[in-house]
Amino acid sequence: MSRNPPHVSLIVPTQRRLEGLVTAVRSLFRQTGVSAGALELVVVDNDPAASARDTVAGLAAEAPFPVAYVHEPSPGVANARNSALAKAQAPLIAFLDDDEEAGEGWLAALLAVQADCGADVVFGPVRGRAPASVVRHRSYLERFFSREGPEAAGPIDHYYGCGNSLLRRAALPDPDRPFAADRNFIGGEDDLLFAQMQARGARFAWAPEAWVWEDPVPSRLSLRYAIVRAFGYGQGPSAACAAAEPRDWLGMVGWMGQGVVQAAVFGLVAGGKWLMRSPDYAFALDRAARGLGKTLWFGPFKLKYYGLPART
Incomplete structure (x- = not known):
């Protein structure tokens, strides 16, 4: 049938x-x-x-x-x-x-x-x-x-x-x-x-x-993995503007500028929370990493995650 x-x-x-x-x-x-x-x-x-x-x-x-x-x-x-x-x-x-x-x-x-x-x-x-x-x-x-x-x-x-x-x-x-x-x-x-x-x-x-x-x-399931991945996620919007046809220069510069501010502000917050032994400092560190990714999205800063050989 x-x-x-x-x-x-x-x-x-x-x-x-x-x-x-x-x-x-x-x-x-x-x-x-x-x-x-x-x-x-x-x-x-x-x-x-x-x-x-x-x-x-x-x-x-x-x-x-x-x-x-x-x-x-x-x-x-x-x-x-x-x-x-x-x-x-x-x-x-x-x-x-x-x-x-x-x-x-x-x-x-x-x-x-x-x-x-x-x-x-x-x-x-x-x-x-x-x-x-x-x-x-x-x-x-x-x-x-x-x-x-x-x-x-x-x-x-x-x-x-x-x-x-x-x-x-x-x-x-x-x-x-x-x-x-x-x-x-x-x-x-x-x-x-x-x-x-x-x-x-x-x-x-x-x-x-x-x-x-x-x-x-x-x-x-580790903070190190998540923060590196957060940096990679942050690269997304800037990289997308760079890959657009025609290239979205205004959007790219805007995301990079936002990233600088985000990385600076939340980096300070994360540092302060870490010094005070606050258990939730990881949330601020995540925001800082995403901001840094928006700014450093090109060339040697591009991260690789997928399709790589398994570790032994």
């Missing part, structure tokens, strides 16, 4: 996180309020060794909808997402990361807001979750790995990251390979895409009920 084309393609990129992948995928199997006949899942494995192949095969055997495995051996998060999109068949694309676990009503909430708002991209909240063993800077780290937004569902005038989002394929500048390959190792490929879409008039929306848990790998 032939099957109707899917209405939503669920995409989970993964790279050497088998335990997290299983949690993420099984949370998709438990979705309510959406017909399984309208769904397909594409898991893209960005490990050159194809380490997730057998795990995905096992998950496919218990899935309520078709599961496709894609092996993208060329390292890089943009490569992985582009390969998954090329395989996906549906007009709507939902992204979930391999360190996230979706609530049972996650997809239904994204779809409801997309239909109500006619949005091109819908984003949902992320709730960072640290294990009980993490005590030092716990509140900061859980906040760092979280995403917050408006209490009410509806249109928004800005964008968030790709993890926990629903995209309308027809609104993408390239329906199969919209993520810039030059962002493979530095990240920000989703910011660049959404900035391009916004410049073309794309509509964004927020779905507060479409929440997911995020369980960072243990190596990321």
Whole structure:
């Protein structure tokens, strides 16, 4: 019997996180309020060794909808997402990361807001979750790995990251390979895409009920990792202005100027809190790092996160 084309393609990129992948995928199997006949899942494995192949095969055997495995051996998060999109068949694309676990009503909430708002991209909240063993800077780290937004569902005038989002394929500048390959190792490929879409008039929306848990790998649950990553996040808006065509010089200078002030003010606040042994100094240090990133976004200061060989 032939099957109707899917209405939503669920995409989970993964790279050497088998335990997290299983949690993420099984949370998709438990979705309510959406017909399984309208769904397909594409898991893209960005490990050159194809380490997730057998795990995905096992998950496919218990899935309520078709599961496709894609092996993208060329390292890089943009490569992985582009390969998954090329395989996906549906007009709507939902992204979930391999360190996230979706609530049972996650997809239904994204779809409801997309239909109500006619949005091109819908984003949902992320709730960072640290294990009980993490005590030092716990509140900061859980906040760092979280995403917050408006209490009410509806249109928004800005964008968030790709993890926990629903995209309308027809609104993408390239329906199969919209993520810039030059962002493979530095990240920000989703910011660049959404900035391009916004410049073309794309509509964004927020779905507060479409929440997911995020369980960072243990190596990321440290203040050092988070502050370096905050610096990288700060680079995003300045780099996006530099990458615009034509280059947005005014925006770039504006973000860099804001960054200087932000780094100076919150750097002083963080230093004062640290001297007073205040346990919340990490929050001010985060703001200072993001400000510094807005200013030092170019050349040797660009950070690399993705697609690198595993550490031994």
